[in-house]
Amino acid sequence: MKNLFVKTERQRFWLGQLAAIAEPIKSKAVEVDEQSRFPFEAYRLLLQMGYPQLTLPKQYGGEGLSVYDMVLVQETLASYDENASLSLGWTLGVVGEIYETKLWTENLLTAFAEEIKGGAIINRAVSEAATGSPTRGGRPGTTAVSTKDGWLLNGRKIFTTASPVLDYFLTSAWIEEKQQIGFFLIHKDSKGLSIEENWEMSAMRGTSSHDLVLKDVVVAKEHLVELPSHPSGGKINGWILHIPATYLGIAQAARDYAIHFANHHQPNSLNAPISTLPNVQQLLGDIELKLHQARFVLYGVAEAYDDPARRGLITNEMAVAKHTVTNLAIEIVDKAMRVVGAKSLQLTNPLQRYYRNVRAGLHNPPMDDMTIIKLATAAIEQKKLSES
Structure with missing residues (x-):
């Protein structure tokens, strides 16, 4: 049945790449769940395969997979280890969305493409305990204040999937002076950024969706990268x-x-x-x-x-x-x-x-x-x- 949906040689190639690393990923899936730990082995193998750049457009040096292609590889990976699939899938989705809709400036898109090609992992950090799902329209409690050094961010995000391996956090915050929500690109090594390891769930235990804590984190002015008109973006994605x-x-x-x-x-x-x-x-x-x-x-x-x-x-x-x-x-x-x-x-x-x-x-x-x-x-x- 699955072969019915494989339409191109390119799709077969990437499914073959996944099949080549299937057994080591499957062999660790039980351990990942039982120990509630991130699937580092799968992450390493997928990085070697160039997984983060699959949805990066070819014009930026990526593989340029379509949404249909992404669905094929994600479903296949999940049949090996669902924790690895959901965790790494967020990078595919975020990269695909950013570059397709040109959400950032061209200079930043070009520069960030080099990071992705180097294996950088990114995810949005949006959910908060007080607001629940961002799709319901709640205003984030995380705040961003303009200073002479950049933006000063304070707050806490929950459900930060793949937190142990994220290189960048695309984080929502309320900008009082703009009366608007903004998204800030924050590197993992930023001073004041920490991960509180508190992911204690019975499901998707290996996604390590811990809390992201921001305490007086300074972000460069140009790393306010998105000013959406709606908390969830408001566009078909x-x-x-x-x-x-x-x-x-x-x-x-x-x-x-x-x-x-x-x-x-x-x-x-x-x-x-x-x-x-x-x-x-x-x-x-x-x-x-x-x-x-x-x-x-x-x-x-x-x-x-x-x-x-x-x-x-x-x-x-x-x-x-x-x-x-x-x-x-x-x-x-x-x-x-x-x-x-x-x-x-x-x-x-x-x-x-x-x-x-x-x-x-x-x-x-x-x-x-x-x-x-x-x-x-x-x-x-x-x-x-x-x-x-």
């Missing part, structure tokens, strides 16, 4: 599809395990493996159906985004893809566990890890309730316009 791609990869891994188990598990009460039983086949068939549904939605939206003629027609499709894929992935893992039975809850069984981690997708943006409300609002307004 196809690069966020790296998020559902990760959860689809988890579903694929759960499916593979369930089928292998069904083909090899034969209780002494049966004359053949349980894959011959109608009720097991019903579960496996449901899994395949949901994988088909999720892939056609995800890759269909990615393909539409990459097509300049169709991109302008996109409204809520990114949110639809995230909602659909994440919830189908949760159902797929659940059905895989029903195939395997109580053994799926053993701590030595990968399905219990997939079950915990796939549910984290519900809490990545955009949230399900916001997606549903936006769809309803759009439908209502569209009908009003058609009748006016």
